[in-house]
Amino acid sequence: MIMKERQPPFLMKVLQALERRKILNEKEETLKRRLVKGWHGELIFDQMMKELPDHMLILKDLNLKHKGSKFQIDTVVIESQCVHLYEVKYHEGNYFYKDNEFQLSSGKGILNPFHQSSRARTLLTQLLEDHDFFVPVKAHVIFPHPHFYLYQAPKLKEFIFLSQWKDHFTELIQNTSSIPNRLQPIADLLCSKHREQFSSEDSPVFHYDQLKKDVFCPHCSSVIRSETRTFMCDNCELRSTTEMVLLQAVEDLRVLFPKRRITTPLIHEWCKGKISKKRIQRVLSKNFEKAGIGRGIHYF
Numbered sequence: 001m002i003m004k005e006r007q008p009p010f011l012m013k014v015l016q017a018l019e020r021r022k023i024l025n026e027k028e029e030t031l032k033r034r035l036v037k038g039w040h041g042e043l044i045f046d047q048m049m050k051e052l053p054d055h056m057l058i059l060k061d062l063n064l065k066h067k068g069s070k071f072q073i074d075t076v077v078i079e080s081q082c083v084h085l086y087e088v089k090y091h092e093g094n095y096f097y098k099d100n101e102f103q104l105s106s107g108k109g110i111l112n113p114f115h116q117s118s119r120a121r122t123l124l125t126q127l128l129e130d131h132d133f134f135v136p137v138k139a140h141v142i143f144p145h146p147h148f149y150l151y152q153a154p155k156l157k158e159f160i161f162l163s164q165w166k167d168h169f170t171e172l173i174q175n176t177s178s179i180p181n182r183l184q185p186i187a188d189l190l191c192s193k194h195r196e197q198f199s200s201e202d203s204p205v206f207h208y209d210q211l212k213k214d215v216f217c218p219h220c221s222s223v224i225r226s227e228t229r230t231f232m233c234d235n236c237e238l239r240s241t242t243e244m245v246l247l248q249a250v251e252d253l254r255v256l257f258p259k260r261r262i263t264t265p266l267i268h269e270w271c272k273g274k275i276s277k278k279r280i281q282r283v284l285s286k287n288f289e290k291a292g293i294g295r296g297i298h299y300f
């Protein structure tokens, strides 16, 4: 049973909204690609976990803190005897395991995910013990990309390669009893300890005035042109309703400028005046709560 769902990383949403309206610099582009790829890997892993029996509790994407140390866990599975922690690494291509590191053929090293998952396991164990839960916590690192290969892979029980997944999954569901989960309070505790968003030093810096105002395809982010009552994308040939386009524009504005009030004139400007104020007002009234009067009317 899913106790906590996964949300797209906030920074990924910021960068995706931003790239419609400005050219990302190299650092932003690299970061966006990394986040999109990681997110994709996590969704694939969610699919792999879909058949988990209902009495096993799943918590996705937890941001936790224990005694000042922050840690993030991609997925936690709570069964009757044990808490499992999964770190998802969606690496693609050939890597070599050398000097305790993952290395690309170019010799460039990346952090060994074993260290990250060990740290998370230690902190999670301590956090649970502080709340009088003395249960084993097992850490796993899963590599779900079909084109990932690790040469000289160490025999670490924590690492689960795609070809080993089926056995791991079978073992996971066989070892657990189907009686109501006595560890349910652990799920409640972890949900209550989760904190939505850690501030990130990677956050891009941008200003409203620098960003392009226009209407964009909800599918491929190209600028789209107006046709009778709809918008047409010449790039991917998707036809969008005005409502779809407006909702996307509002979402972008909220992600990029969460403190700004959503008003008809602001959205009109944000869409380069390509949608009439009357239309905008109608869509905003239909989809959002209204507050204020006269010129102070805004939506949330």
Ligand SMILES: [Zn+2]
Residues within 6 Å of the ligand: 217, 218, 219, 220, 221, 222, 233, 234, 235, 236, 237, 238
């Ligand atoms: Zn398109």
